Amino acid sequence: MASEDSMTRTNxxxxxxxxxGTRGMPAHYGGVETVVDVLARELVRRGHDVTVFCRSEDYNSHPPMIGGVHLVYLPSSSSPGVGAMVHAMRGAVYTIGRGxxxxxxxxxxxxxxxxxxxLFTRAKTVVTVHGRDDKRDKWGRMARLILRVAATSSARVPHATLVVSEAxxxxxxxxxxxxxxxxxxSTHAIPEVVAGKTLERFNLAEGHYFVSVGRLVPEKAPHELIAGYRRAHTDLPLVIVGGAAGTEDYESHLRELAEGDERVIFTGPLYGDDLAEMLTNAGVFVTSSHLEGLPTALIEAGxxxxxxxxxDLPSHQEIxxxxxxxxxxxxxPVGSIDDLGEMMTLVGDNLEEERHGAKLMAVELDARYAPPRTAEVHEAAYYATRGL
Structure with missing residues (x-):
């Protein structure tokens, strides 16, 4: 009998x-890296030959393959704001004539x-829009102009434009x-890690803290999260996981906002088992973001x-x-600090009931965002370009 995977590729x-466009594999930075890591491995499992281009300076070791995925390491640029495009240009040139x-x-x-x-290959070109980067607050005027051109280009140049949300x-x-x-x-399910050294390091009790995970950038609005939390009536600590992304001044501002409140804890970036322990042992996951594509951190928490x-961003409601x-x-309501504070009070006071609802939600999300389903949708999109 033919396997399910082979049946999806009949003829x-x-x-x-x-x-x-990613920093590389294994993923250790952000949402796009996680998505590409999961997708590439799943496409290999389905019989495809996949190569991921990695930024050589971001990895201490350079194995040629991980999980059946070929890895090519190319240098980026040390100039702020242009590293991703420089690396993408070198990757694009590398693909010419390689079949x-x-x-x-x-x-x-x-x-x-x-x-x-x-222009220079026979391959079909696909672009995935993970979010409207041209609308992110952290960029200056020139960077926004370039990204606006990139947004227009993403709708005009590739054979297929993929987007991560209905919005x-x-x-x-x-x-x-x-x-x-x-x-x-799609993401792999976060493995449950028994509460241990990571929680001890930050003096946290299992199941009794709010957690927010993401880069410390203005459009994710952690400043509103801190303000809302300080209006809430709760004794649960607020743990903010993540680091600056060219936004060191903004990170300093966040620390000033939380100054004097020992309940607000900045962990910096966490990865691997440390992140899994912090996330899976939390009481509540909170995101106050103003701009998202389809955030993997929210999917993982769910x-x-x-x-x-x-x-209430459309992408959050979609998830x-x-x-x-x-x-x-x-x-x-996005941007409403008062409503956020009231919601944190409500949920913090009713954790057991909220956990029951979260368990029901998790079952649905497991089915909707499982790697095989996402890979199948990508596979169909790739094959559809072959007729263009």
Whole structure:
């Protein structure tokens, strides 16, 4: 009997796929890296030949393959703000004449280099828009202009434009008249790690703290999270996991906002088992973000059956499948510090009930964002370009 994977590729040969725009594998930085890591491994499992381009300076060792995925290491740039595009340009040039079937760029900045593979290779070029980087507060005027050009290019240049949420699909249809394919992000389920050294390090009690995970950048609004938390009536500590991303002054500002309140704990970036321990032993996951594509941190927290408090961004509502909020999946009006504080009070006072709702949500998210499903959607999008 044919396997399920082979049946999805009836009359289609395995593909040679290049992925450009990530820092590399294994993922240890952000959401895009996690998505590419999971997707690449799953596509290899389905019989494809996948190469991921890595920034050589971001890894101490350079193994040629991880999980069946070929790795190519190329240098980036030390100049702030241009590293991703420089690395993508070098990756695009590297692919010329190497027989790839699909060259897949991830994120707007790297996607600007899709013009090179469109012009100088026979491969089909694909760009995934993980979020509207041209609307992020951390960029200056020139960077925003370049990213705005990249957004327009992502709708015009590639054979296929993929987006990670229905909200982004609607934006591209409205702003650019571009039909896109929605390819939900996927993550591996976070392994449950018994409370131990990481919680001890920060003097935390299992199941009794709020946690927020993400880069410390203005559009994720951790300043609002701190303000909302300080208005809440709760004795649960607030743990903020993450570091600056070219936003060191903003990180300093956050620490000033929390000064004098020992309940607010900055851990810096956490990875691997340290992150898994911090996330899976939390009481509540909170995100106050103003701008997202389809945030992997929220998906991971939901799949870990953590009660959620999230701003009511369309992408957050898409993940939680709720507009009004429900037990374990609460939403509040984006930017409303008072509502956030009230929600933290409510959830903090009713953890057991909220956990019951979160467990029901986790079952649905496991099915919706499992790696095989995401890989199948990508695979179909790749094969659809072969007729173009």
């Amino acid at each position: 289609n040969k395995p593909l040679r796929i290049a992925m450009i 790839f079937d699909i060259i897949h760029f991830h994120a707007l900045g790297p996607g600007l280099m899709a013009i090179l593979t469109r 982004l699909a609607e934006e591209y249809a409205r702003e650019f008249g571009r039909a896109t394919t929605v390819v939900p992000n 799949r870990a059956a953590l009660p959620i408090i999230a701003s 939680l499948a709720t507009k009004a909020g429900a037990l374990g999946q609460r939403v509040y």
